Amino acid sequence: MSKELIRLVNCQMAFDDEIVLDDINLYFNDKEFLTLLGPSGCGKTTTLRIIGGFLKPTNGDVLFDGERINDVPPHKRKVNTVFQKYALFPHLDVYENVAFGLRIAKLSEDEIDERVTDMLEIVSLKGFENRKVSQLSGGQQQRVAIARALVNRPKVLLLDEPLGALDLRLRKDMQNELKRIQQAMGITFIYVTHDQEEALSMSDTVVVMDKGRIQQIGTPEDIYNEPKNAFVADFIGESNILDGVMLEDRLVKFFGRKFKCVDAGFEKNEPVDVVIRPEDIDIVPPDDGHLCGTVTSVTFKGVHYDTIVDFKGFKWLIQTTDFHEVGSYIGIRLEPEDIHIMHKSEYSGMFGDYSSYSAEYDEMDDPELYLEGEPDEAEDSAEGGEDEE
Amino acid sequence: MKRFNKIFTVVVLFFLYIPMIVLAVASFNSGMDIAVFKGFTFDNYSELFRDSVLLPLLLNSVIVAVLSSFIATVLGSAAAIGIHSMGPRLRRFTMGVTNIPLTNPEIVTGVSLALLFAFVGTMMKINNILGFMTLLIAHITFNLPYVILSVMPKLQQMDPHLEEAAMDLGCTPVQAFFKVVIHEITPGIVSGALMAFTMSLDDFVISYFVYGPKFVTLPVEIYNYTKKPLQPKIYALFTLLFAAILLVMVLMNLLQVRDMKRNRENRRAFRRKQVNV
Numbered sequence: 001m002s003k004e005l006i007r008l009v010n011c012q013m014a015f016d017d018e019i020v021l022d023d024i025n026l027y028f029n030d031k032e033f034l035t036l037l038g039p040s041g042c043g044k045t046t047t048l049r050i051i052g053g054f055l056k057p058t059n060g061d062v063l064f065d066g067e068r069i070n071d072v073p074p075h076k077r078k079v080n081t082v083f084q085k086y087a088l089f090p091h092l093d094v095y096e097n098v099a100f101g102l103r104i105a106k107l108s109e110d111e112i113d114e115r116v117t118d119m120l121e122i123v124s125l126k127g128f129e130n131r132k133v134s135q136l137s138g139g140q141q142q143r144v145a146i147a148r149a150l151v152n153r154p155k156v157l158l159l160d161e162p163l164g165a166l167d168l169r170l171r172k173d174m175q176n177e178l179k180r181i182q183q184a185m186g187i188t189f190i191y192v193t194h195d196q197e198e199a200l201s202m203s204d205t206v207v208v209m210d211k212g213r214i215q216q217i218g219t220p221e222d223i224y225n226e227p228k229n230a231f232v233a234d235f236i237g238e239s240n241i242l243d244g245v246m247l248e249d250r251l252v253k254f255f256g257r258k259f260k261c262v263d264a265g266f267e268k269n270e271p272v273d274v275v276i277r278p279e280d281i282d283i284v285p286p287d288d289g290h291l292c293g294t295v296t297s298v299t300f301k302g303v304h305y306d307t308i309v310d311f312k313g314f315k316w317l318i319q320t321t322d323f324h325e326v327g328s329y330i331g332i333r334l335e336p337e338d339i340h341i342m343h344k345s346e347y348s349g350m351f352g353d354y355s356s357y358s359a360e361y362d363e364m365d366d367p368e369l370y371l372e373g374e375p376d377e378a379e380d381s382a383e384g385g386e387d388e389e
Numbered sequence: 390m391k392r393f394n395k396i397f398t399v400v401v402l403f404f405l406y407i408p409m410i411v412l413a414v415a416s417f418n419s420g421m422d423i424a425v426f427k428g429f430t431f432d433n434y435s436e437l438f439r440d441s442v443l444l445p446l447l448l449n450s451v452i453v454a455v456l457s458s459f460i461a462t463v464l465g466s467a468a469a470i471g472i473h474s475m476g477p478r479l480r481r482f483t484m485g486v487t488n489i490p491l492t493n494p495e496i497v498t499g500v501s502l503a504l505l506f507a508f509v510g511t512m513m514k515i516n517n518i519l520g521f522m523t524l525l526i527a528h529i530t531f532n533l534p535y536v537i538l539s540v541m542p543k544l545q546q547m548d549p550h551l552e553e554a555a556m557d558l559g560c561t562p563v564q565a566f567f568k569v570v571i572h573e574i575t576p577g578i579v580s581g582a583l584m585a586f587t588m589s590l591d592d593f594v595i596s597y598f599v600y601g602p603k604f605v606t607l608p609v610e611i612y613n614y615t616k617k618p619l620q621p622k623i624y625a626l627f628t629l630l631f632a633a634i635l636l637v638m639v640l641m642n643l644l645q646v647r648d649m650k651r652n653r654e655n656r657r658a659f660r661r662k663q664v665n666v
Contacts, residue, residue, distance in 0.1 A: 065504075073556070073561075074556045075557070075558075079557075080557055082558045083550045085548065085550065087548055087550035087554040088554075089551065089569055101558035103567075104558060134654075149557075149558075152558065152559070318634050340631070
């Protein structure tokens with residue numbers, strides 16, 4: 001992870017007056033695994049297509065190794081793409097699919113054969129040379145697509161939701177496989193996904209996007225532990241997000257109670273968003289608790305129980321391995337490191353209330369649903385307990 | 390009810406094909422009277438192949454059909470690709486405009502083409518503009534929509550990322566077309582070409598308005614023949630023409646069936662994959 005390879009400077013993209021990318025500034029380092037993460041329509045695929053050369057930004061520059069490449073067509077870029085549905089050539093067999101780019105580059109037959117054979121070995125498809133593409137399983141097609149791109153030794157590999165069409169089990173295997181290939185080849189991967197778990201487990205750097213803007217850039221740990229705003233906190237994992245007031249450094253007040261925390265650098269009495277991850281909350285007997293509430297629903301999730309607890313009308317999600325019956329009165333304790341403080345943002349009040357919780361996780365594929373709610377609703381519901389739907 | 394369906398189908402087919410059957414039988418009749426089958430003979434066929442007038446005309450027809458269907462296929466495929474890459478609104482409009490000549494009465498097309506040629510002839514001070522070129526241009530014109538209509542669906546079925554993938558791997562747009570896209574739309578191009586060929590080979594109405602005395606096609610000449618009593622060798626010729634067209638049509642259908650079967654197998658393989666993985 002050394003020198004900078006690609007840089008997007010003030011990139012803006014508009015289709016018929018609809019702004020898809022709004023002033024993106026982003027750089028990609030050599031040999032880095034970077035993931036663009038966000039809900040559908042956030043602009044992540046558009047960003048990828050700009051780098052691939054399939055779209056020209058309406059405004060701004062794309063730099064490759066310091067050179068402006070806005071007007072360089074795709075076939076002249078040192079970048080290769082793995083497309084969402086693979087886009088393998090149906091009239092060619094596996095070998096010829098992989099050899100395609102090398103034949104266009106007019107390499108000698110010996111070199112083509114050597115490189116294709118090596119590459120098929122790397123993606124564990126030795127012996128499949130003469131198979132037709134349509135005879136392969138989804139996972140195998142996926143690996144042909146990766147081999148077809150990597151055999152050209154690009155400096156950067158772009159991957160557009162490459163695992164989206166695979167089932168969960170295969171996806172996990174391919175995630176490891178991709179990470180292994182990236183490390184073995186030592187090249188930059190730019191990976192687009194809406195799956196936060198995938199992003200966290202594979203990437204060196206995660207870029208969280210929404211509404212055509214970058215919300216946060218950081219390592220997976222940073223993004224998870226120190227989300228910058230309510231959108232990131234909610235999109236990456238589950239979060240209870242509450243309204244609070246920062247009384248002074250390392251002291252926050254919410255639910256009418258003061259809590260010690262580890263955050264500092266806020267204004268005195270600044271209104272803030274307080275994030276509490278469901279797995280950080282300890283359930284204790286009511287007498288020992290900082291806060292007490294009633295369990296309203298319990299869902300078994302395998303590793304843990306999703307327990308919804310009603311605190312004065314505001315519902316929290318708590319993940320514990322202990323079972324607490326619906327209706328039981330419990331207390332919770334919050335340690336300073338369980339509490340994360342964020343500045344208020346346009347997303348404040350839109351996420352992090354589990355009043356409308358259903359057993360299905362919200363995948364946030366439909367942000368509009370949330371946008372219709374009043375921004376201040378979470379604050380109100382802390383007292384009034386309105387259900388939003 | 391089921392039996393009625395079957396009988397009905399047979400009756401319809403009978404009425405559709407009886408004229409052709411009568412013609413074919415007549416072509417093997419040794420007598421002159423069409424109503425009496427005197428005996429089986431190949432004489433009409435051998436006479437046809439010795440004929441020094443009809444055979445060159447047949448050759449003319451084939452030349453025009455081959456040339457016009459080839460040019461129309463190239464132009465039509467290019468047009469389909471262009472239309473395909475248009476925005477949705479412009480594409481719908483262009484396809485509508487393309488479809489109109491198909492429903493336009495042939496006689497109207499023929500007369501308007503003749504008028505156009507006459508106009509151009511006057512403008513360019515050419516005396517007898519009607520001839521091989523005008524005939525060829527006319528045939529290309531009415532063949533174009535058939536090619537576009539059969540190439541278009543193939544383009545729409547194609548994964549739009551295929552072309553991008555080819556360019557991503559180093560193809561120029563032109564290379565991407567010849568190395569990838571063309572393979573995807575070949576079935577459409579072939580069926581369009583076959584359709585154009587048959588339409589051109591047996592066209593009479595439009596040809597009649599735009600042909601010149603120096604270059605006559607078979608259907609036009611045969612029309613002139615019908616004004617006097619028909620010779621049995623004409624029956625033989627018709628039978629052969631019918632057989633040729635039938636052959637092309639069957640071929641086209643077989644191609645389509647094969648194409649459909651392949652698609653179905655791919656789909657089935659895909660579904661199996663989804664179940665297995």
